[in-house]
Amino acid sequence: DSGVTQTPKHLITATGQRVTLRCSPRSGDLSVYWYQQSLDQGLQFLIQYYNGEERAKGNILERFSAQQFPDLHSELNLSSLELGDSALYFCASSVGGESYNEQFFGPGTRLTVL
Amino acid sequence: AQSVAQPEDQVNVAEGNPLTVKCTYSVSGNPYLFWYVQYPNRGLQFLLKYITGDNLVKGSYGFEAEFNKSQTSFHLKKPSALVSDSALYFCAVRDKGSSYKLIFGSGTRLLVRP
Numbered sequence: 758d759s760g761v762t763q764t765p766k767h768l769i770t771a772t773g774q775r776v777t778l779r780c781s782p783r784s785g786d787l788s789v790y791w792y793q794q795s796l797d798q799g800l801q802f803l804i805q806y807y808n809g810e811e812r813a814k815g816n817i818l819e820r821f822s823a824q825q826f827p828d829l830h831s832e833l834n835l836s837s838l839e840l841g842d843s844a845l846y847f848c849a850s851s852v853g854g855e856s857y858n859e860q861f862f863g864p865g866t867r868l869t870v871l
Numbered sequence: 872a873q874s875v876a877q878p879e880d881q882v883n884v885a886e887g888n889p890l891t892v893k894c895t896y897s898v899s900g901n902p903y904l905f906w907y908v909q910y911p912n913r914g915l916q917f918l919l920k921y922i923t924g925d926n927l928v929k930g931s932y933g934f935e936a937e938f939n940k941s942q943t944s945f946h947l948k949k950p951s952a953l954v955s956d957s958a959l960y961f962c963a964v965r966d967k968g969s970s971y972k973l974i975f976g977s978g979t980r981l982l983v984r985p
Contacts, residue, residue: 799977799978815972856973857965860973861917864912864914865914
């Protein structure tokens with residue numbers, strides 16, 4: 758158990774809908790990262806927050822947005838969902854925001870868009 | 872552009888034999904290199920990292936990796952494989968200079984047969 762929690766574990770929704778994925782980092786970790794894992798794209802970095810501020814952005818679509826709250830939990834919002842958004846979404850956390858910090862991953866949220 | 876390659880989709884090895892999972896990278900400047908493991912229906916777990924210093928890095932569960940700058944490689948090794956090592960292994964790289972992004976390879980499935 759990494760100490761990172763993600764809810765929900767599974768999410769099934771329809772095209773065009775909006776969903777919110779939630780992540781609680783390990784106690785003491787200030788950085789939160791979001792990743793998307795799919796069979797065709799592999800593991801893709803989406804976005805990083807450090808202590809409430811956006812730190813780095815990856816291959817995140819405009820339909821997706823994220824934020825980190827004062828209690829350091831984070832939410833990833835996915836809107837106007839398409840079939841291709843079906844994937845496993847991981848949250849990870851690290852103690853600092855520097856690139857040498859190892860990341861600790863949550864168990865993921867499996868999103869299925871029908 | 873930064874990239875990391877894992878040339879083998881799958882590696883098969885008998886229990887008790889040494890194992891190697893290959894990784895090569897391409898980044899500007901000196902890299903930060905990581906290995907993660909993913910067990911079925913689980914998030915990724917950190918194994919080890921190279922930041923600087925000794926080219927041979929020791930990590931969790933008896934794994935080690937050797938950083939080779941001239942060959943731009945960071946192969947994962949273990950002297951004696953266990954059936955429980957069977958999982959999906961990801962190599963990842965960060966450009967120390969300017970980016971906080973973690974770029975993952977496509978993953979290598981390790982199958983250790985009894």
